Amino acid sequence: MPQTRGRPRSVESPTGLGTAEDVLHAAGQLFSDRGFSATSTHAIADAAGIRQASLYHYFASKNEILLALLVGTVSPSVGTARSLLATQAPAAARLWALCAWDARLLVNDRFNVGSLYLQPEVNGDYFTEFHALRRELRQAYGQLICDCGDENAVEMIDLVLGLVESVILLRRRDPDGVDDHTAGLVADGALRLISFPPQDFVAAREAGVRLLAALPDSAVRPPG
Amino acid sequence: MPQTRGRPRSVESPTGLGTAEDVLHAAGQLFSDRGFSATSTHAIADAAGIRQASLYHYFASKNEILLALLVGTVSPSVGTARSLLATQAPAAARLWALCAWDARLLVNDRFNVGSLYLQPEVNGDYFTEFHALRRELRQAYGQLICDCGDENAVEMIDLVLGLVESVILLRRRDPDGVDDHTAGLVADGALRLISFPPQDFVAAREAGVRLLAALPDSAVRPPG
Known part of the structure; x- marks a missing residue:
């Protein structure tokens, strides 16, 4: 599967709105379904179709993702x-x-x-x-x-x-x-x-x- | 410290209302402070001043504790x-x-x-x-x-x-x-x-x- 240099993706952007929005979308669903503590940044990256390292390109921490959602x-x-x-x-x-x-x-x-x-x-x-x-x-x-x-x-x-x-x-x-x-x-x-x-x-x-x-x-x- | 046979306690009942109530009290505080998922039965037993095995004498699972609280x-x-x-x-x-x-x-x-x-x-x-x-x-x-x-x-x-x-x-x-x-x-x-x-x-x-x-x-x- 071809990958864009620097921000490798395993799939197309699920929201079509770019990676940051994909991460918020995935995290919103996971936090709401499982709770904040039970959700890892690994699981969020997975659901957003990106690598964990790419997630940290957009958000410094899980707290920062929750803050953006709130x-x-x-x-x-x-x-x-x-x-x-x-x-x-x-x-x-x-x-x-x-x-x-x-x-x-x-x-x-x-x-x-x-x-x-x-x-x-x-x-x-x-x-x-x-x-x-x-x-x-x-x-x-x-x-x-x-x-x-x-x-x-x-x-x-x-x-x-x-x-x-x-x-x-x-x-x-x-x-x-x-x-x-x-x-x-x-x-x-x-x-x-x-x-x-x-x-x-x-x-x-x-x-x-x-x-x-x-x-x-x-x-x-x-x-x- | 003397222990009652069968249900060993490391401390006096914190609530004075018996072990089941101690467990609910400890779990209520921990679930509320940290969330349900982030709280282990080990942490609950610890806060209630009992061994984890004793906790299971009263409640079959963490779910059962949450159910009793709800x-x-x-x-x-x-x-x-x-x-x-x-x-x-x-x-x-x-x-x-x-x-x-x-x-x-x-x-x-x-x-x-x-x-x-x-x-x-x-x-x-x-x-x-x-x-x-x-x-x-x-x-x-x-x-x-x-x-x-x-x-x-x-x-x-x-x-x-x-x-x-x-x-x-x-x-x-x-x-x-x-x-x-x-x-x-x-x-x-x-x-x-x-x-x-x-x-x-x-x-x-x-x-x-x-x-x-x-x-x-x-x-x-x-x-x-």
């Missing part, structure tokens, strides 16, 4: 949050849009990588970048919830975030039971959680849908 | 759900009570064992008993939500369960950030999620608190 589950939502915070739409519409977008990302993520949040290893110092992005996302949720005028806004932030992230648990239990409709239900649920007035509900959702449609492609990576 | 996070809630379904109180009060009790169990669980739900191994056939208990619990939630009269009851079941279980994710992020107050917020949030009328809210919560206080000790293991 950052990939949060940074698109942070981009969307920044765009939504910069618009002038009503806070409830922006909150609906952020919840729906974020939940849709978790619904459509290929390997439910969000479930890796709970791997014990993620608490370590290596993952500071991931935790900083999550903090920024949480602050964006917090600001929108406060702007909606809920008098218990601060206490609601974690419940709203928890509702959005519960998509991870739903998928784990029933992989085919969640879809984009679930993401809309989650966003509706967030407005109910913060006691948003029922009479203003439909308008907020419709404005939220319009906001999502108008998001600049450059600011966000569309999920799915 | 069942321990769900069966008390199933007991509470059965008791609540058998009472004649209004459905909203019973739903509030079930959510609060269930969330309090997850809040107070020593090692956030609920986080083990997401270990990939839990999908295997070995854990059928756990999955059957979870199905029964989900059905109880479903019946109470339907009895509350929400027209979208079926779609709400997973959101309400997701909200309750999001306590697991909150604890993972901020171990000191959840307490019994959080459990009350979660139960309030569940009633808001199913669009329970705000004017009936306080009465439902007060009745829920009374229901919890009246639960028979025999039906449930009190959390905490």
